[in-house]
Amino acid sequence: MSFQETPAPSLNKMERIKKEKNPFEVWADIERYAETGFESIQPDDFDRFKWYGLYTQRPQVDGYFMLRVKIPNGDLTSQQLKVIAALSEKYGRGLADITDRQNVQYHWLRIEAISPIDKALAEVGLSLKGSCGDTVRNIIGSPLADCEQGELIDSWAIVQEVNAALCGKDEFSDLPRKFKISISGSADHWVQHEINDIGLVGIKHPVTGEVGFDVWVGGGLGAQPHLGKRIKAFIRPEQVVEVCYQIATIFRDFGYRRNRKHARLKYLVADWGAEKFRQVLEERLGYALIDNPDYEAVTDKYRDYVGVTPQKQPGLFAVGLATLRGRVNAAQLQRVAELAEQYADGHIRTTSLQNLVILNVPEANVAALREEVRNIDLPSEEKNYFRRGAMACTGIQFCKEAVAETKDITAEIVSYLQEQFPDWNEPLSINTSGCPNSCTRYQIADIGLLGSKVRQDGSDKGEKEEVYQIYLGGQLGAGMRLGHHLKRRVPVAELKTYLEGLLRRYLETRLEDENFSGFIHRHNLEELESW
Numbered sequence: 001m002s003f004q005e006t007p008a009p010s011l012n013k014m015e016r017i018k019k020e021k022n023p024f025e026v027w028a029d030i031e032r033y034a035e036t037g038f039e040s041i042q043p044d045d046f047d048r049f050k051w052y053g054l055y056t057q058r059p060q061v062d063g064y065f066m067l068r069v070k071i072p073n074g075d076l077t078s079q080q081l082k083v084i085a086a087l088s089e090k091y092g093r094g095l096a097d098i099t100d101r102q103n104v105q106y107h108w109l110r111i112e113a114i115s116p117i118d119k120a121l122a123e124v125g126l127s128l129k130g131s132c133g134d135t136v137r138n139i140i141g142s143p144l145a146d147c148e149q150g151e152l153i154d155s156w157a158i159v160q161e162v163n164a165a166l167c168g169k170d171e172f173s174d175l176p177r178k179f180k181i182s183i184s185g186s187a188d189h190w191v192q193h194e195i196n197d198i199g200l201v202g203i204k205h206p207v208t209g210e211v212g213f214d215v216w217v218g219g220g221l222g223a224q225p226h227l228g229k230r231i232k233a234f235i236r237p238e239q240v241v242e243v244c245y246q247i248a249t250i251f252r253d254f255g256y257r258r259n260r261k262h263a264r265l266k267y268l269v270a271d272w273g274a275e276k277f278r279q280v281l282e283e284r285l286g287y288a289l290i291d292n293p294d295y296e297a298v299t300d301k302y303r304d305y306v307g308v309t310p311q312k313q314p315g316l317f318a319v320g321l322a323t324l325r326g327r328v329n330a331a332q333l334q335r336v337a338e339l340a341e342q343y344a345d346g347h348i349r350t351t352s353l354q355n356l357v358i359l360n361v362p363e364a365n366v367a368a369l370r371e372e373v374r375n376i377d378l379p380s381e382e383k384n385y386f387r388r389g390a391m392a393c394t395g396i397q398f399c400k401e402a403v404a405e406t407k408d409i410t411a412e413i414v415s416y417l418q419e420q421f422p423d424w425n426e427p428l429s430i431n432t433s434g435c436p437n438s439c440t441r442y443q444i445a446d447i448g449l450l451g452s453k454v455r456q457d458g459s460d461k462g463e464k465e466e467v468y469q470i471y472l473g474g475q476l477g478a479g480m481r482l483g484h485h486l487k488r489r490v491p492v493a494e495l496k497t498y499l500e501g502l503l504r505r506y507l508e509t510r511l512e513d514e515n516f517s518g519f520i521h522r523h524n525l526e527e528l529e530s531w
Contacts, residue, residue, distance in 0.1 A: 023051040034112045038063040053131025065109045070131040073141035073159045074102030078337040078346035080124045085333035094330040102350045130168040143349040143357040147311040152202040153185030176255035176263040190303040195219040197265045206294045218269025221438035226266035231278040234292035246284040297478040307382035321378040325392035325410040326354030343369040386417045392432040393439040402434030404451020416496045444474035473520030
């Protein structure tokens with residue numbers, strides 16, 4: 001792809017920046033700025049840095065960065081995790097976050113640290129290229145890919161193929177906006193395919209019984225959420241790379257570029273419709289896809305892999321560890337790597353719910369491993385539902401987009417609810433976001449919390465107060481739906497008791513076997529607002 005030397009005057013800032021220089025070429029500048037210092041960085045290059053997962057940290061004038069390490073399918077060896085931990089300790093004050101796309105994110109980095117970090121990661125097969133920016137982002141998949149009982153397809157092998165074909169490629173360095181792919185070969189398909197630009201779900205064709213994928217396109221949340229649409233097509237495993245490639249080219253060539261707030265694939269799919277999108281895709285492929293008009297989603301909407309799960313490999317188990325709102329430290333990561341070697345074969349995965357899974361644990365080692373991870377505050381107890389279901393974005397502590405705190409308030413909520421409801425015995429997702437970008441998917445959580453700043457008296461003067469908007473009853477899977485957005489704004493000081501009251505009402509008035517989402521949707525908005 002060629003890049004114009006002189007951008008068209010109608011281009012917005014980001015389109016101009018991309019046309020002036022392929023953002024992947026900014027790596028040489030990153031290395032140069034390490035010599036000349038933070039103050040020498042050209043303003044446009046800060047935006048190009050994102051193509052290598054690099055963002056200035058709040059406040060930018062302090063000269064610190066946060067950095068995402070791309071981890072396809074969240075798949076890690078113990079050696080790779082040890083390197084991630086060591087780099088966090090050396091350059092990032094020992095801090096790390098597991099993100100909702102199975103990445104690991106560092107904070108407190110100086111520009112001088114980025115090249116040494118990249119070199120250390122490359123030595124163990126990890127990369128920064130394509131972690132962020134208007135390109136193909138980290139491909140997410142099942143934490144139990146190639147291990148799960150009932151799995152139809154080894155999706156891990158396919159994720160690797162798609163990653164090699166699309167991620168970090170110059171021809172996809174100038175997409176209209178970010179492009180996200182989810183691939184799951186499991187019959188339970190818990191990888192949020194409904195909210196990705198491409199979502200591939202492992203299925204058996206209802207007529208032929210052949211194993212392959214159902215295809216979803218145009219999902220995405222943010223300030224204007226869209227649930228994905230099925231194009232009612234069945235593709236075989238060997239077609240996945242080509243289909244993903246051509247969908248990415250459709251987005252590149254037809255996606256909207258004038259207004260960045262209207263540039264995701266979801267808007268093109270919404271305007272075209274699924275039928276036209278499939279038609280254009282088939283034209284690019286040069287052949288018709290196999291029809292798959294029927295699709296039945298699973299009924300259980302929630303799965304986080306925390307606890308002990310039998311693998312399809314006889315005698316082996318996956319042990320899922322619950323972080324506290326996705327935040328971990330270097331010592332914990334180092335110890336997880338050591339434990340994975342001591343009690344298993346050193347294979348670890350991150351999850352899209354900000355947790356960790358140690359794979360291939362022999363049955364005789366499960367109990368001892370669970371005791372070890374409990375000692376480092378990464379418990380594997382299934383009953384710890386508030387902790388295992390809590391997600392939080394980076395928040396105002398580091399992220400320039402955020403207007404509210406997320407990590408600490410989520411930890412407080414988890415601790416408080418555990419004290420108030422020690423016998424709580426069912427899954428519950430509480431997702432906290434510091435801005436409308438929905439990095440932790442607040443619209444599809446049982447309880448979604450969106451931080452805001454408002455003047456409570458309604459005036460245009462005076463100091464703003466930090467409050468949280470409330471979303472209730474979101475879910476994916478069967479009956480997928482976005483949560484009800486309440487008009488009320490709950491001040492930080494009242495948030496924990498508001499949630500306590502909400503959950504007590506649920507326990508006292510729910511129907512038999514009614515889950516939280518079903519309970520919420522049995523009531524109208526007026527009732528929900530009055531609680």
